[in-house]
Amino acid sequence: MTAVEPPLALLAELTHRCPLRCPYCSNPLELSRASAELDTESWKRVLGEAAVLGVLQVHFSGGEPLVRRDLADLVRHAAEIGLYGNLITSGISLDAGRLAALVEAGLEHVQLSFQDAEMVSGDRIAGLAGAQEAKRRAARLVREAGLPLTVNAVVHRQNLDGLGEMIELAVALGADRLEVAHVQYYGWALRNRAALLPSRDQLDAATVAVEAARARLAGVLVIDYVLPDYYAHRPKACMGGWGRRFLNVTPAGKVLPCHAAETLPALDFPTVAEASLSDIWYRSSAFERFRGTDWMPEPCRSCDRREIDWGGCRCQAFALTGDAARTDPACTLSPDRELLVGARKDADETAPGFVYRQHSAAPGRSPQLVSLME
Numbered sequence: 001m002t003a004v005e006p007p008l009a010l011l012a013e014l015t016h017r018c019p020l021r022c023p024y025c026s027n028p029l030e031l032s033r034a035s036a037e038l039d040t041e042s043w044k045r046v047l048g049e050a051a052v053l054g055v056l057q058v059h060f061s062g063g064e065p066l067v068r069r070d071l072a073d074l075v076r077h078a079a080e081i082g083l084y085g086n087l088i089t090s091g092i093s094l095d096a097g098r099l100a101a102l103v104e105a106g107l108e109h110v111q112l113s114f115q116d117a118e119m120v121s122g123d124r125i126a127g128l129a130g131a132q133e134a135k136r137r138a139a140r141l142v143r144e145a146g147l148p149l150t151v152n153a154v155v156h157r158q159n160l161d162g163l164g165e166m167i168e169l170a171v172a173l174g175a176d177r178l179e180v181a182h183v184q185y186y187g188w189a190l191r192n193r194a195a196l197l198p199s200r201d202q203l204d205a206a207t208v209a210v211e212a213a214r215a216r217l218a219g220v221l222v223i224d225y226v227l228p229d230y231y232a233h234r235p236k237a238c239m240g241g242w243g244r245r246f247l248n249v250t251p252a253g254k255v256l257p258c259h260a261a262e263t264l265p266a267l268d269f270p271t272v273a274e275a276s277l278s279d280i281w282y283r284s285s286a287f288e289r290f291r292g293t294d295w296m297p298e299p300c301r302s303c304d305r306r307e308i309d310w311g312g313c314r315c316q317a318f319a320l321t322g323d324a325a326r327t328d329p330a331c332t333l334s335p336d337r338e339l340l341v342g343a344r345k346d347a348d349e350t351a352p353g354f355v356y357r358q359h360s361a362a363p364g365r366s367p368q369l370v371s372l373m374e
């Protein structure tokens, strides 16, 4: 067994509250209420423990982290203890005053999500009228403030044909980087899989568009794009391997190796109230469970990629097979690979409508939003 290295990054999920209702939402099916969220002092303690543990970057995320009034306090604390602070946001409620406070507190980078390049479709997927206009305004503010900007685009059947326009939008907004991420099918997204999984033809056209744009925009825009698991031959090293690079702290303080790990039933994830991040990272049974290669079944156990992809994604293995300890069916060597075939067939049929994520505690539900919901 190789020595356990400290994590590189902490995903601080400050809240599950969110003004959007994306049908691929990666937050757990059971959301934390605002009253259950860690308070400011607890988050500061967690950030301090992360710095001591060796974490270099903190990603302030959610839900929508801007709904936390103490966000600038937390950003300041992170900067003071040497953590690189990145904000992952929908941008919906970002205004010049709020951004100036965050910049003054030491924020170093912003990742802004877009649901589509086209306004009507973007608002429809986000489930909020006016969302796209607000996001464009937020992007302008971020660039005017001199912060580097990454555009996050989650792609799927309903927006993949517009990927070329999304690339142009990222350039027009002055982004340095475009992260194109295919939907991961667990939690809420699994419920909408038939509506969201793209067809092979869509995927091939998108790959051509990305390759052409990468050549044309070299030195202007970095485009991160990888094939989605359902069409790949080998899985990705999810999170860089379980308990190897990242840790997640949920709004209520549970410490996880990935944002979806709460979907796995048999693991007991400690909270920051029960143990230090260091204890949890190095000694908790939940982080040990799928770390390294000892846990692997065949064919992973004797595979020469076992320390490259670490057996793929545990949450996807569980979502598809009901057993988190099986080889990820995204691998063609998996005995469960057939489970993906039916899903891909569905992608060639007419897409059903999707089911919006409902946030009972969503703030600012506007009359426009109500009309979209009806």
Ligand code: SF4
Binding pocket: 234, 235, 299, 300, 301, 303, 304, 305, 306, 307, 309, 310, 311, 312, 327, 328, 331, 332, 333, 334
């Ligand atoms: Fe990765 Fe396991 Fe497939 Fe080998 S068999 S490529 S280790 S998922």
Ligand code: FES
Binding pocket: 238, 239, 242, 258, 259, 260, 261, 312, 313, 314, 315, 316
């Ligand atoms: Fe949990 Fe991949 S999302 S291991």
